[in-house]
Amino acid sequence: MGRVIKHEAAVAMRMESGAVQRMRSFARGEATWAEVEGMTFEEAKAIAQVGCDLAAAGRLEEARILFEGLVVGNPRDAGAHAALGTVYQKLGRLEEAIAEYSAALARDAGHPVALANRGELYLRKGERQGFTDLSNAVEVDPHGETAAGRRARALVKSITLAAVEKLKQDAQQP
Amino acid sequence: MVDFLKGATNLLASPEGTAVEGAGDTRGMTPLISHSIKTVEGVATGNVLLAASGAVGVAEDLKKNPAAKTEYAAASGAAKTEGYAPILPTGTSALDPKMLDYEAALKVLEANFDQLDLADGKKSGSLSKEELRRAANDMSLSPQLRSAARFLTENAALFERVDSSGLLARFMPVVGKLYNDDRIKLSGVRSELKRVGEEFARYGRPERPRTPKPEAETCPPSTGTPGTRPPSTGGPSPGTPSPGTPSPGPRPPTPGTGPTPGTGTGGGQGPVGGGGKPPTSKDPDFREYLDAVAVLRDNWGTFDTAAGTKDDRVTREDMAALLANPAASSTLKKAAQFFKDHPEYFDRLEMAAGIDGRDGIIGWLDVKAELELSGGGKPGTSPTKVSSARSIVDNPNMSIEDKVQAILGAISTETDAEILQVMDSMASAGEDRAALGTSDADKKKAATLDGNMRELELRLQRLLEKRKSMFDLMSNMSAKFNEMAKTAISNLRGA
Known part of the structure; x- marks a missing residue:
């Protein structure tokens, strides 16, 4: 019996030392909290899917909490940043949305969701950077695999058509 | 809903930029928009209706895809799992530790592919098994290269993996059969390296199994005791090789003694297989x-x-x-x-x-x-x-007492040989210690030797205790057998 307890204690100590090791890595900034907690990408993806469903159902506050949790858990996840940005955008917190898109693009410069949505927000603000973001979004998602990519394509087309119309009108005026 | 597009259009078609050609270049827009503008302008000037219908389609697209739709798009490739825990806990992996050697061998092959390819005097762009086998035995090549070649020749399954690896094989497994021609190509090696890297990222990097130090087991016996272990480390043989001895007899180390000169077991201290030993011995x-x-x-x-x-x-x-x-x-x-x-x-x-x-x-x-x-x-x-112990156990002419005694005797012989070995090691360590001077390097060496000596002393003590217990056991068993026999005889006499 004593032996069994000893064995269990040794295992517990080993586990504890592993957790301590991960905590130290986290404190040094080498590991994320998701790694400390042992959260895998598949688990994160499942959580993100719930967040997307909540957002689609209009339960934006709950979706925000989920995505904020994902971002805190793994700040290196560009997808989570971009998804949180879309929730902020819907909540009307546009500056925070742009900040999240920018954070996503800092990790993954070709993230279509971040590019498309930030591009649109910049255009709303009247900033020229929006064109670049939108056209980049179309380039990184040429087949419209994401909803954001499809919207970026439609926006680019729409702007182009409108611009041509305007140019024509300008040319006709003396 | 799309009011902001007006503003955007103004930005795009502002008065100073009426020249459409300049729009893409001067405003930092990508060629995509510039090109679209040019194309649509051409269409619009020729057919206004067509442009209008295009605008209607775009509006529908925008309706279908509302702004800021929440979706989770993970980054592509290995980056998507970055920052998340691996599927298996750290330090464990579903992959065979041999994959580490495989990766190392592939890297060496990739770096030296041309050299190996030209080894037979002509550049064919691929390597056959035979060429790899030759390279494994070619003493003019570096140990790492030889080890890498040997690894692939000895691991047929992994060779097949590289062999059927190609640009399209990953996406269409059927195509892999076309690549499978028993020849390795550089593209296959590169593709396989990428695949191995992805597997490591997904399943975790395997760890090499910890093997006990082989020195004590494989030290060449200096006393020439019959029946002791022959040298197996691949080093220079202190004993006399016996080439004519049939298979059960002692076998000398391979390099330079067999019909295939320098088979390379003593060659490589490279990354693959841990040097002179066969790489697969870690399995x-x-x-x-x-x-x-x-x-x-x-x-x-x-x-x-x-x-x-x-x-x-x-x-x-x-x-x-x-x-x-x-x-x-x-x-x-x-x-x-x-x-x-x-x-x-x-x-x-x-x-x-x-x-x-x-x-x-x-x-x-x-x-x-x-x-x-x-x-x-x-x-x-x-x-x-094992077989000698089995032969004792299986011997029908021996009684159970004889068998036990014979097995204990065999074990004690081994212990004796080991004791001699340890004593020999101690003697050489002592000689080395005596030859050391007073410099810093010598002091360091002396400290190491002292540590080794202590270990050897402990081992010797343990062996002697083992030997003593063995003798005690044998003696006790002898006495017991004798007592039993005497009791049986006296019982028979009384009956």
Whole structure:
């Protein structure tokens, strides 16, 4: 019996030392909290899917909490940043949305969701950077695999058509 | 909903930018928009209706895809799992530790592909198994390169993996068969390296198994005690090689002694396989495999005729027939069962001599070549020890008392040999210690030697205790057997 307890204690100590090791890595900034907690990408993806469903159902506050949790858990996840940005955008917190898109693009410069949505927000603000973001979004998602990519394509087309119309009108005026 | 587009259009078509050609370049827009503008302008000037219908379609698209739709798009490639815990806990991996050697071998091959390709004087753009085998034995090549080549020749399954690896094979497995021509190409090596990297990222990097230090077990005996272990580290042989001795006898180290000059077992201290030893010796089943091959060698005739015909070849049918034969001994069945349970080792053995490729037939040459290559034929190692113990146990002419005594005697002989070995090591360590000076480097060496000496002393003490307990046990058993016999005799006398 004593032996069994000893064995269990040794295992517990080993586990504890592993957790301590991960905590130290986290404190040094080498590991994320998701790694400390042992959260895998598949688990994160499942959580993100719930967040997307909540957002689609209009339960934006709950979706925000989920995505904020994902971002805190793994700040290196560009997808989570971009998804949180879309929730902020819907909540009307546009500056925070742009900040999240920018954070996503800092990790993954070709993230279509971040590019498309930030591009649109910049255009709303009247900033020229929006064109670049939108056209980049179309380039990184040429087949419209994401909803954001499809919207970026439609926006680019729409702007182009409108611009041509305007140019024509300008040319006709003396 | 799309009011902001007006503003955007103004930005795009502002007065100073009426020249459409300049729009893309001067405002930092990508060629995509500039090109779209030009194209649409051309269409619009020619056919206004078409442009209008295009605008309607765009509006529908925008309706279908509302702004800021929440979606989770993970980054592509290995970056998507960055920052998340691996599927398995750190330090564990579902992958074979051999994959580490495989990766190292691929890297070496990739870096030296041209050199190997030109080894036969012509550049063919690919490497065959035969070329790799030659490279493994080519002493003019670096040890790392030889080890890498040897690794791939000895691991047929991994060779096949590189062989059928190509640009399209990953996406269309059927295409992999087209690549499978028993020749390795550089593109295949690169593609395979990428694949291995992805597997490591997904399943975790395997760790090399910790093997006990082999020095104590493989030290060459200096006393020449008969029956002790022969040198197996691949170093210079202090003993006398006996080339004419048949297989059960002592076998000298391979380099430079066999018909194939410099087979390279003592060669590589490279990244693959840990230097002079066969790389696959790290497999957990490798020892068992060598035992099975040794059994096959010692009982070749029985295996050969198991299926009914003597054709000097052993097939899977022979193995199955042997397993089904109730008269076959457990040792033979164990060996046959091993090959049945480990088809990869069967494949390895049947291709050991490099004759006829993978045809499901093990020839005598395969067995011989495998034992020579992997050092499995060396006597004094565990298989022989096991078989000698088994021969005692199986001996019908010995009583149970004799058997126990004989086994204890065999063990004590081994202990004696080990004691001699330790004492020899202590003597050489003492000599080394005495030869050291007073410099810093010497002091460091002296400290190391002192540590080694303490370890040896402890080991010697342990061995002596073991020997003493062995004698006590033997003596006690003798006394007990004697007492039993006396009691039995006195009982018989009284009856």
